[in-house]
Amino acid sequence: MKQTEDKMYIDPELVVPETPHPGKPPKPWEKTHVIGKKIVRVDAYQRVSGAARYPSDMILPDMLYGAILRCPHPNAHIKKVDTSKAEKMPGVRTVISGNTPRMNPDFTYQGQGKTKVFDSHCRFEGDCVAAVAAETPYQAWDAVRAIEVEYETLPFVVDELKSLDAKAPKVHGTGNTVKEEKYERGDTAKGFREADKILEMEFRSECQLHTPLERHGCVARWDGDLLTLWESTQGAFIIQREMAQLLNMPMAKVRVIGHYMGGGFGSKLQVSKFTVIAAFLAKATGRPVKMFLTREETFLAVGNRPPAKMKLKAGVRKDGTLTALEFFGIGASGAYPAGGVQLLDWQIRDLYNCPNVRCAGTDVYINAGPARAFRAPGHPQASWALEQMMDALAQALAMDPVELRLKNVPAVSQARGGIPYTSTGLKECLREGAKAFGWDKRKKELARENGKSHIKTGIGMAGGLWFLGGGFGPATVIVKLYSDGSANLNMGAADLGTGFKTVAAMIVSEELGLRLDKIQIENADTGTTQFTMMSGGSKTTPVDGSAVRHAAAHVKQKLLAMAAKDLKLSVADLAIKGGTVVSKTDSSKQKKITEISEFKELSVIVGIGNKDPNPKGKAIEPFAAQFCEVKVNTKTGELEIVRFVASQDSGRIMNRYTYDNQVIGGITMGIGFAATEGRVLDGKQTGKLCNKSWHDYKLPTALDVPPDIESAPVELIDNEANVIGAKGLGEPVTIPTAAAIANAVYNAVGIRFTETPLSPLRICQLLAERSKKG
Amino acid sequence: MGSESEEKQCSCKHHKERSDEREGDGGQGISRRGFIASMGAGAAAIATAGRLSAEQKEEAIKSGELAKISLRVNGRTHRMLVEPRWSLLFVIRDRLGLTGIKEGCERGECGSCTVLINGEPRYACMTLAVEAEGMEITTLEGLMKGEELGPVQRAFVEEDAFQCGYCTPGQIMAVEGLLRHSPNPTIEEIRVGVGGNLCRCGAYRNIFRAAQRAAELKSGKGGKS
Numbered sequence: 001m002k003q004t005e006d007k008m009y010i011d012p013e014l015v016v017p018e019t020p021h022p023g024k025p026p027k028p029w030e031k032t033h034v035i036g037k038k039i040v041r042v043d044a045y046q047r048v049s050g051a052a053r054y055p056s057d058m059i060l061p062d063m064l065y066g067a068i069l070r071c072p073h074p075n076a077h078i079k080k081v082d083t084s085k086a087e088k089m090p091g092v093r094t095v096i097s098g099n100t101p102r103m104n105p106d107f108t109y110q111g112q113g114k115t116k117v118f119d120s121h122c123r124f125e126g127d128c129v130a131a132v133a134a135e136t137p138y139q140a141w142d143a144v145r146a147i148e149v150e151y152e153t154l155p156f157v158v159d160e161l162k163s164l165d166a167k168a169p170k171v172h173g174t175g176n177t178v179k180e181e182k183y184e185r186g187d188t189a190k191g192f193r194e195a196d197k198i199l200e201m202e203f204r205s206e207c208q209l210h211t212p213l214e215r216h217g218c219v220a221r222w223d224g225d226l227l228t229l230w231e232s233t234q235g236a237f238i239i240q241r242e243m244a245q246l247l248n249m250p251m252a253k254v255r256v257i258g259h260y261m262g263g264g265f266g267s268k269l270q271v272s273k274f275t276v277i278a279a280f281l282a283k284a285t286g287r288p289v290k291m292f293l294t295r296e297e298t299f300l301a302v303g304n305r306p307p308a309k310m311k312l313k314a315g316v317r318k319d320g321t322l323t324a325l326e327f328f329g330i331g332a333s334g335a336y337p338a339g340g341v342q343l344l345d346w347q348i349r350d351l352y353n354c355p356n357v358r359c360a361g362t363d364v365y366i367n368a369g370p371a372r373a374f375r376a377p378g379h380p381q382a383s384w385a386l387e388q389m390m391d392a393l394a395q396a397l398a399m400d401p402v403e404l405r406l407k408n409v410p411a412v413s414q415a416r417g418g419i420p421y422t423s424t425g426l427k428e429c430l431r432e433g434a435k436a437f438g439w440d441k442r443k444k445e446l447a448r449e450n451g452k453s454h455i456k457t458g459i460g461m462a463g464g465l466w467f468l469g470g471g472f473g474p475a476t477v478i479v480k481l482y483s484d485g486s487a488n489l490n491m492g493a494a495d496l497g498t499g500f501k502t503v504a505a506m507i508v509s510e511e512l513g514l515r516l517d518k519i520q521i522e523n524a525d526t527g528t529t530q531f532t533m534m535s536g537g538s539k540t541t542p543v544d545g546s547a548v549r550h551a552a553a554h555v556k557q558k559l560l561a562m563a564a565k566d567l568k569l570s571v572a573d574l575a576i577k578g579g580t581v582v583s584k585t586d587s588s589k590q591k592k593i594t595e596i597s598e599f600k601e602l603s604v605i606v607g608i609g610n611k612d613p614n615p616k617g618k619a620i621e622p623f624a625a626q627f628c629e630v631k632v633n634t635k636t637g638e639l640e641i642v643r644f645v646a647s648q649d650s651g652r653i654m655n656r657y658t659y660d661n662q663v664i665g666g667i668t669m670g671i672g673f674a675a676t677e678g679r680v681l682d683g684k685q686t687g688k689l690c691n692k693s694w695h696d697y698k699l700p701t702a703l704d705v706p707p708d709i710e711s712a713p714v715e716l717i718d719n720e721a722n723v724i725g726a727k728g729l730g731e732p733v734t735i736p737t738a739a740a741i742a743n744a745v746y747n748a749v750g751i752r753f754t755e756t757p758l759s760p761l762r763i764c765q766l767l768a769e770r771s772k773k774g
Numbered sequence: 775m776g777s778e779s780e781e782k783q784c785s786c787k788h789h790k791e792r793s794d795e796r797e798g799d800g801g802q803g804i805s806r807r808g809f810i811a812s813m814g815a816g817a818a819a820i821a822t823a824g825r826l827s828a829e830q831k832e833e834a835i836k837s838g839e840l841a842k843i844s845l846r847v848n849g850r851t852h853r854m855l856v857e858p859r860w861s862l863l864f865v866i867r868d869r870l871g872l873t874g875i876k877e878g879c880e881r882g883e884c885g886s887c888t889v890l891i892n893g894e895p896r897y898a899c900m901t902l903a904v905e906a907e908g909m910e911i912t913t914l915e916g917l918m919k920g921e922e923l924g925p926v927q928r929a930f931v932e933e934d935a936f937q938c939g940y941c942t943p944g945q946i947m948a949v950e951g952l953l954r955h956s957p958n959p960t961i962e963e964i965r966v967g968v969g970g971n972l973c974r975c976g977a978y979r980n981i982f983r984a985a986q987r988a989a990e991l992k993s994g995k996g997g998k999s
Contacts, residue, residue, distance in 0.1 A: 040931055040932065040934065041931075041934065044930075044931040044934075045923065046939075047936060047942055048923065048936070048939070048943075048946060049874070049914070049918060049927060050873065050874025050913075050914045050915055050943060052939060053873065054873075056876070059868060136857075136860075136864075137864070138857065138859060138860065138864075211974060212974050213878045213884060213886055213938065213940040213941045213973070213974050213975075214876070214878070214938070214940045215878070262876070262938045262939070262941075263937075263938040263974050265974070292877075294880065295878070295880065295881065497938030497939060497975050498937065499937070657934040660934075661937060661977055661980060662937075664976060664977065664978070664979045665937055665977060666976070667976070668973075668976025668978060669974075669976050693879070693881065693883060694883035694972060695883055699972050699974060700976070700978075701970075701972060701978075702965045702966075702968045702969050702971070702973075702978045703966070705976070705978050707961050707965065707979070707982055
């Protein structure tokens, strides 16, 4: 078949980067042609047309629906489960419980805290008691309600501070301390002696719930001994590995597919009981089972950002240099060990230059659902404390808060023993953000005009960093280039909505000169794509993106080797230009890519890329500074967030569209953390979750966010971090948001709100208390 | 369009089995949720009143029994058997297989299942299928012309107005409904128009922009698209 010009999918206009020698990494891109531009998502059509099939959209022939009976008490022993009535109900095909032989294996929360899938001791409201598979979800829920359970209710503790009382009920028999963490550098006593000003404040951030729009769940199907799971997950390979362990199966016999997923934010990184239960229900009935949780269950049982009670003491010299920081935090894992104070002190340890730092954290058990990683674990909580403290210090020193932070920009990662950063843009973020916001000008304006009206305007800002900018491997990617110049990109990573599929296709396009629409992506399927870790920790672009570039470079190496045979030249003499392999020394010697004989004969070149290790002895961290303006109605307590500017340093900007979208999304989530969200547990009477619905647990809506949020990025290409020069973005964007809002509210009304959420009720309360005091 | 009717009897084996099992039900209409049950019973009575003769009137349909309805979805008529308590959302997604609209909460909180009912944006989870009989229902799929995207969908693509995409069908339907009423909305009208549709990824800013862009595309002022 003759290859015609118009069938060639390689864009002859695109300049392709030099091909690296085998075993050598590609050189940094000097000038990019695709990367960094505003590129519409490669799967946009699928996502707006309904063609994208999310796991919850799966309908299989003969499929049943599963439902789980969950414990209504925060702490209870199950005395008896009677499923006999439920089993006889219309449409019911099976009912399983702790009594069902071979269907109640051990379960752990990320390897910690051993329990059973159906444990006879339910330590939190929402733990699993029994499960049903029926012909319709309605019939499944009919049957769940017909299961009779005899509980012995036990005393409970749901308040993380009360859990440490000697008299508090013990969640696990022994004490309620999960673990204590400590960190120290320098001498804080000395640091405080050197300080001209010392402030000490207490803070609390309320427990935040992920509640992605697509509920947690899966569809399970058995074909003999092969289990296939369509699961809404951030890590198909993690679900595969954990399910294989839980069911004592070979990993190869568990296939997890998660092409699309409707949001996770950390709550879909790990395996959950519902997946195990779905597999059992499918096994017991010999039919596929769809198991998607109800919205209420997603509030109860699939993770949260733990509440944090924090105490922070800071010392500062007159000139604004920090001399000492002392931090103590309590966080609650929930009913099982789950990282209640995970990374809680990292901002304190690493964000600002400070020689003397002491941190301690206590993780406690309470009778509530176990925590899970939530977008930048620990960081927004500590930022709520640290960045308000910085604001208060600036106030105390009569110094500009931006200036104070600029005085304390660190040169090295102090939390890691003083190793250098691959790149650090904190200073640039502070400066550029302030400029884009018009900080100085607005400050002067407000000093003049913020007078008599009961609606007060204020501005605030905060800085931040994320501890992990380079991510973690391993990750493998395959690029298959066909002899017509189209390509398959095969990778394990999910696209959570970050736009990673688009970024990955752009990398292939950049490297090989392919037109974007000729790249087809297969991803997030353990049966057909390559291993990678979960998409968490903002790792997907730096890690999987790097592997994509390596795979594309590998394709080019193979291509040059094939062309060298045709042209009878050495590989070192060859380069790719405009869809053609050309001799560097004699440009008359050339061969069109699509006419290389071995390539045509084989039809395909397979390039394999692996993530290379992160640089040794260096820290990779993204930085941020955010600025906002608020209006506070001092009569009603209403808080309006008027505008936001975010200046982020996440290395190279891969796609300006998806980059900005991450920024506005992170800020929106931060607005929720600051102002609208907070789990309410009934500590006094029932220990139950009071707000397990979106009516009662308020996410920011279109009316709660400013109509415009400006992304004013700082692009410092980080070629030391990896071969694409990018650092993670998804988490750093949400870290400083809440504190920036609190600082703006302080600026508006002169009250420091140290507890989230900044609800109208709380604002009214504090305003009233102040006027009482006079 | 009306002539294109389609017989889609929901007569899979599961339903036949149910008719045998119904006897064991003891007349107890156990339902998914208390409030749905009361709504379901009321709606079932309304839906069946026209068909039952005088002497049959007292026999309200019980849970598990099937009502014969015809639904107009995207210009096509589907004759089907449904339980009176089934939501329109369940019927559209799981029985008709139109999975464009999403299921986020099943209780009128998030708007993922927004469809147009007689041109108005409505939550399909808060509408029973039997209630929707005789109404003109439009889902996300109904905005397409074959494989071609409608103007609101095109605007969402252009403005990158989504991340995970799960709330997106509902957002698109909300904007579509808004623009049918006010073709040239202000930013405040847009915010209110999508105020009943949650986006946890937080792409609201771009959704506002997409709504503005969609208004342009719909009015023919599209320019490049």
